[in-house]
Amino acid sequence: MSSKLSNPSGTPPSALPQANPVLLTSKEAARLLNLSVSWLAKRRLAGDGPAYIKMGGAVRYSQAALQQWMKAQQRMSTSGP
Numbered sequence: 015m016s017s018k019l020s021n022p023s024g025t026p027p028s029a030l031p032q033a034n035p036v037l038l039t040s041k042e043a044a045r046l047l048n049l050s051v052s053w054l055a056k057r058r059l060a061g062d063g064p065a066y067i068k069m070g071g072a073v074r075y076s077q078a079a080l081q082q083w084m085k086a087q088q089r090m091s092t093s094g095p
Contacts, residue, residue, distance in 0.1 A: 037067065037074040046080060 043064070044051045057063025058073070064083035067074045 035076040035078060037076055038080070040073050040075070043075040043080055046077075047084070 040051050040054050044054055065079040
């Protein structure tokens with residue numbers, strides 16, 4: 015019964031429209047991370063920066079991916095990786 019209340023149309027969850035993620039340009043992402051645009055470009059090439067989306071020639075970063083990457087960078091000690 016509660017599933018009908020949360021989804022009254024009965025449409026499968028995968029078919030329901032999803033909210034579009036907020037996408038940032040390299041410049042906006044760099045500003046958010048307090049890093050340079052060139053640093054982000056170098057990390058894209060190396061494959062160890064934040065996840066990004068390539069649409070045609072445009073590079074975009076989702077806010078969620080940037081937050082996830084920042085969280086993964088947290089360290090408790092200066093020794094080790």
